Amino acid sequence: MNRKPAHKTISAEQTRVIIFNKPFNVLTQFTDDQNRKTLKDFINVKDVYAAGRLDKDSEGLLILTNNGQLQHQLANPDKKQGKVYWVQVEGQANQTQIDALKKGVPLKDGLTKPALVEIIPEPNDLWPRNPPIRERQSIPTSWLKLTLFEGKNRQVRRMTAHVGLPTLRLIRHQIANINLDGLEPGQWREIDLSEIKI
The missing domain is CATH 3.30.70.1560 (Alpha-L RNA-binding motif)
Structure with missing residues (x-):
């Protein structure tokens, strides 16, 4: 599993945030040694990581970012x-x-x-x-x-x-306040950090 944390000291200006509608049977990671479908099959952005997991047999919203602090805020139940x-x-x-x-x-x-x-x-x-x-x-x-x-x-x-x-x-x-509206399965789009209310 390549769920390594995103870089911790990134500025708001450098922060990238991607929202993705994960299809059924896709792993929430970019690599897999068993040749299963992963995020790499859909997202061609480097150095972004999922904020939290979504099981292979589940669908829907995944937020990816290169900002470790944001990743923690979104994924941490606390x-x-x-x-x-x-x-x-x-x-x-x-x-x-x-x-x-x-x-x-x-x-x-x-x-x-x-x-x-x-x-x-x-x-x-x-x-x-x-x-x-x-x-x-x-x-x-x-x-x-x-x-x-x-x-x-x-x-x-x-x-x-x-x-x-x-x-x-x-x-x-x-x-949080980010939802799937307008995203078909397998589609993603980049949003501005200011759009996330946390």
């Missing part, structure tokens, strides 16, 4: 930067399950912090996943909007599984 996920789950979510997710659920590595959770309709501007999820005709699915203020490994999937709602599709839509 900085209280909310990360908003759209989550398609198997089953019809009910209020008891939602309340449990909001309050915090016990995982092997500790109780999750309180989260913001609501049931939402399928997002309008959602792109088709490639490959599509496997749906079972006899079991309905529902969508949740889940905002986390911490970053345990595979946390969303473990949380929804704990309350009986296995995650089928996971999309990170927003970090």
Whole structure:
């Protein structure tokens, strides 16, 4: 994994910030010895690194920067930067399950912090996943909007599984005030440091 920290002493003028809509099955790194798809297949900018991780089987917003301090602020759970996920789950979510997710659920590595959770309709501007999820005709699915203020490994999937709602599709839509709007899967654009409110 090449998640080495970005350079620490970079000025605001030299800071580069890239937002990327990571497709399904792409690793959040630039190199891989198993010839899997990585960020290098999409982004041709040198010396930028992801602020936080997004699992290979998850999709959505990734922020990359060459500024180590910014990388730390965005990735560090102690900085209280909310990360908003759209989550398609198997089953019809009910209020008891939602309340449990909001309050915090016990995982092997500790109780999750309180989260913001609501049931939402399928997002309008959602792109088709490639490959599509496997749906079972006899079991309905529902969508949740889940905002986390911490970053345990595979946390969303473990949380929804704990309350009986296995995650089928996971999309990170927003970090702090930056969201995916207007970015198709595999697309990226550079933004100004001043656009990030943290």
